[in-house]
Amino acid sequence: MSNEEKVQAKVEVPMITFKVDGQTVSVPKTLPHPVTGKPEPISIIQACALAGVNIPHLCYHPKLPVAGNCRMCLIEYGMPVLDRERKPVLNPDGSPQIRRIPRQAIACATPVTPGMEVYTQTEGVVRARKSVLEFLALNHPLDCPICDKAGECKLQEYVHQYGQETSHFFETKLEKPKKKAISSKIVLDNERCILCTRCVRFTDSVAKNPALGILNRGALNTISNYPGTEFEHNYTLNTVDICPVGALTSRDFRFQMRTWFLSETPSICPNCATGCNILIHSLKGHIYRLTPRENDAVNSCWMCDSGRLNYKWVNDSRRLSNVLWSEAGRRDEIDWETAISKISAALKSSSKGSTAILVSARQSTEEIFLVSKLAKLLEAQTDSLPRIGEGDFLLLNPDMNPNSKAIEIFGLASATPGANVSKIAKAIESGAIRNLIAIGENPVEMGIEPGLLSRLDLFVVCDILGNKSTLEAQYLLPGASFAEKQGTFINAKGRVQRFGKAFDPMGEARPEYWILSSLLSALTDKLWPKTPEEIFNMMAAELPAFNGMTWAKLGTAGMNLLSTTNTTEK
Amino acid sequence: MTLWERLYLPTIIGGFAVSIKHFFRKKITMRYPEEKWTLPPGYRGIPYLVKDQHGRVKCVSCQLCEFICPPKAIKVTPPGPVDNPQVGSVEKQPREFEINMTRCIFCGYCQEVCPEEAIFLMDDYSMCKHSREEMILNMEKLLELGGVREDRLMKWKNKHNPQRS
Numbered sequence: 001m002s003n004e005e006k007v008q009a010k011v012e013v014p015m016i017t018f019k020v021d022g023q024t025v026s027v028p029k030t031l032p033h034p035v036t037g038k039p040e041p042i043s044i045i046q047a048c049a050l051a052g053v054n055i056p057h058l059c060y061h062p063k064l065p066v067a068g069n070c071r072m073c074l075i076e077y078g079m080p081v082l083d084r085e086r087k088p089v090l091n092p093d094g095s096p097q098i099r100r101i102p103r104q105a106i107a108c109a110t111p112v113t114p115g116m117e118v119y120t121q122t123e124g125v126v127r128a129r130k131s132v133l134e135f136l137a138l139n140h141p142l143d144c145p146i147c148d149k150a151g152e153c154k155l156q157e158y159v160h161q162y163g164q165e166t167s168h169f170f171e172t173k174l175e176k177p178k179k180k181a182i183s184s185k186i187v188l189d190n191e192r193c194i195l196c197t198r199c200v201r202f203t204d205s206v207a208k209n210p211a212l213g214i215l216n217r218g219a220l221n222t223i224s225n226y227p228g229t230e231f232e233h234n235y236t237l238n239t240v241d242i243c244p245v246g247a248l249t250s251r252d253f254r255f256q257m258r259t260w261f262l263s264e265t266p267s268i269c270p271n272c273a274t275g276c277n278i279l280i281h282s283l284k285g286h287i288y289r290l291t292p293r294e295n296d297a298v299n300s301c302w303m304c305d306s307g308r309l310n311y312k313w314v315n316d317s318r319r320l321s322n323v324l325w326s327e328a329g330r331r332d333e334i335d336w337e338t339a340i341s342k343i344s345a346a347l348k349s350s351s352k353g354s355t356a357i358l359v360s361a362r363q364s365t366e367e368i369f370l371v372s373k374l375a376k377l378l379e380a381q382t383d384s385l386p387r388i389g390e391g392d393f394l395l396l397n398p399d400m401n402p403n404s405k406a407i408e409i410f411g412l413a414s415a416t417p418g419a420n421v422s423k424i425a426k427a428i429e430s431g432a433i434r435n436l437i438a439i440g441e442n443p444v445e446m447g448i449e450p451g452l453l454s455r456l457d458l459f460v461v462c463d464i465l466g467n468k469s470t471l472e473a474q475y476l477l478p479g480a481s482f483a484e485k486q487g488t489f490i491n492a493k494g495r496v497q498r499f500g501k502a503f504d505p506m507g508e509a510r511p512e513y514w515i516l517s518s519l520l521s522a523l524t525d526k527l528w529p530k531t532p533e534e535i536f537n538m539m540a541a542e543l544p545a546f547n548g549m550t551w552a553k554l555g556t557a558g559m560n561l562l563s564t565t566n567t568t569e570k
Numbered sequence: 571m572t573l574w575e576r577l578y579l580p581t582i583i584g585g586f587a588v589s590i591k592h593f594f595r596k597k598i599t600m601r602y603p604e605e606k607w608t609l610p611p612g613y614r615g616i617p618y619l620v621k622d623q624h625g626r627v628k629c630v631s632c633q634l635c636e637f638i639c640p641p642k643a644i645k646v647t648p649p650g651p652v653d654n655p656q657v658g659s660v661e662k663q664p665r666e667f668e669i670n671m672t673r674c675i676f677c678g679y680c681q682e683v684c685p686e687e688a689i690f691l692m693d694d695y696s697m698c699k700h701s702r703e704e705m706i707l708n709m710e711k712l713l714e715l716g717g718v719r720e721d722r723l724m725k726w727k728n729k730h731n732p733q734r735s
Contacts, residue, residue, distance in 0.1 A: 142725065144632075144685070145630050145632035145634070145685045145686060146630045146631075146632065146660065146661055146662040150632075178659060178661065179661070251651055252651075254650075254651040255631075255648050255649050255650055255651055255661075255662055256648060256650055256651075257648060258632070258633045258637070258648070260637060261633070261636075261637070
């Protein structure tokens with residue numbers, strides 16, 4: 001959206017009044033087009049959604065251009081009668097006379113006009129819905145028992161709600177290819193497809209990769225990639241989400257679990273600094289899939305495939321699940337209380353400034369805040385590893401850390417993040433630094449040799465997956481992944497967003513905020529807050545950039561930081 | 571009590587009369603387990619899985635029985651994305667299907683909810699094992715015990731194009 005259009009969008013839009021099912025509603029005359037952002041007359045379906053009246057629809061999607069081909073949103077409406085002077089004709093009781101339009105219209109492509117009356121529950125509408133559903137289901141297979149969409153399928157819901165019980169169709173159903181590989185990540189079932197073209201419109205106008213289209217004619221109509229083009233980009237799996245039936249299914253989720261068993265937890269994608277709002281679909285401590293959650297301030301309704309498919313590590317066999325303490329070549333399991341008291345004793349006995357802390361920008365804001373407190377207490381040197389990948393035009397940010405902003409706000413990385421590591425390595429070599437704490441970072445990978453690490457008096461690693469550094473660690477503290485704890489991430493644009501806990505951490509593992517808060521309590525002999533909510537509220541009260549935010553105020557949509565420039569000074 | 575009642579003798583004789591009457595009646599006990607009941611139609615015994623007349627496992631692992639099961643006795647492991655050419659247009663078969671018979675309450679909801687007519691509560695009612703593990707019936711065992719039921723609809727059969735993929 002250019003600046004000019006932004007200004008246009010801010011201009012006050014005149015309101016119009018219309019009636020839906022007898023209820024008088026005022027709605028803006030125009031709404032911005034979902035793709036181009038230009039103001040367009042408000043359609044009946046949009047106006048009714050604003051009025052809280054739900055009109056069933058299949059091909060219409062609020063974030064896509066209107067196609068109007070499924071005919072599911074048929075409604076009846078009436079217009080005020082005008083006389084020769086274009087003045088409304090009044091009834092004897094003074095109300096404007098309304099003339100019903102004799103045939104139904106599709107609500108998604110009919111604009112609202114002042115004084116219009118919309119009827120969504122009349123006998124004609126009910127009959128129209130029944131007939132439309134009968135047509136859509138004519139050749140639709142009775143696949144529901146094996147269909148991955150069953151349970152969240154729009155067609156299934158509408159047939160149940162508005163459809164008729166019996167079919168007039170006694171001929172054999174058309175048989176079409178059922179397992180067509182339309183891309184490397186998606187399988188197309190042609191029989192289930194109702195040709196709503198949501199996927200076609202998505203690839204055209206949102207993903208800007210017009211690879212899909214409708215081929216052939218009549219009963220042989222099929223969704224396909226055009227010959228010579230490939231339906232391969234980083235946003236293909238969004239078409240699986242928006243498919244109203246089970247025609248497009250994700251290979252990754254295919255036949256893994258029925259949708260009604262999965263519980264949805266609102267969360268934030270931890271794979272880049274965009275911070276897309278997501279839902280974690282999980283069952284019994286196992287993530288089955290991630291899907292985007294609508295947030296117009298961040299990701300609209302979409303998320304990238306690379307983020308969506310990067311969750312398998314949460315249930316990986318390399319996950320750390322025990323607190324380990326190694327001394328003189330032996331490694332023993334110990335409990336948390338002993339580990340915390342031993343580490344705090346070692347830190348207390350060492351002199352100030354002899355500690356270095358490496359903290360990952362993948363940790364939650366609360367944890368980074370606690371690390372900054374710990375660093376201040378120990379006068380420690382700190383750094384964090386930048387992870388730079390490839391960004392793109394839509395959502396993917398080149399910064400692959402979800403919380404670089406928090407590291408920046410608390411000043412835990414050097415001016416160019418990662419530059420301090422070589423200084424820390426030298427200081428370990430010279431003996432100036434005797435203790436090293438790594439939280440979510442891998443010092444070996446960052447360039448501190450295992451030989452150097454063995455010279456340390458204290459080497460604590462808190463991580464999720466096993467790596468070269470966890471093998472060297474004196475104290476190995478298993479942490480929790482993003483799905484196993486609550487917290488907040490601050491995205492590249494400074495939006496603070498909360499993520500929720502889907503299930504308990506694996507084995508003995510505990511969330512890092514708990515570990516840090518326990519360590520701080522042991523070091524300072526006063527109690528530090530132990531829940532993300534308390535830590536967040538403490539942090540927000542301390543920093544003016546958080547602009548009076550509280551955990552409760554953040555809600556599920558998040559809030560923006562006051563300004564990102566004056567926060568770095570603090 | 572009257573004198574007649576205090577005599578006891580008439581009551582004892584009355585008792586003997588009842589016993590002797592039953593002595594000559596038809597026996598209502600049976601020599602279980604050598605002899606067994608003939609079960610009424612619709613009897614709800616142990617649930618088993620069945621195959622159709624062509625030897626196809628009828629269960630498509632839709633997991634509705636797992637969902638409906640009040641004591642959570644059924645555990646279905648969905649197949650995941652395996653391309654098994656044997657299953658044809660069904661596309662899906664459970665990888666594992668377990669019924670924990672220590673939990674089952676013989677309510678018959680699984681049979682009622684099954685959209686594929688793949689699970690039936692049959693005539694077996696006696697289930698005596700030595701351990702809890704043995705009380706968990708796996709798919710192999712359930713299919714073996716369930717046997718074959720004729721499928722008159724053959725919903726998944728390809729009518730025109732057997733090569734359809």
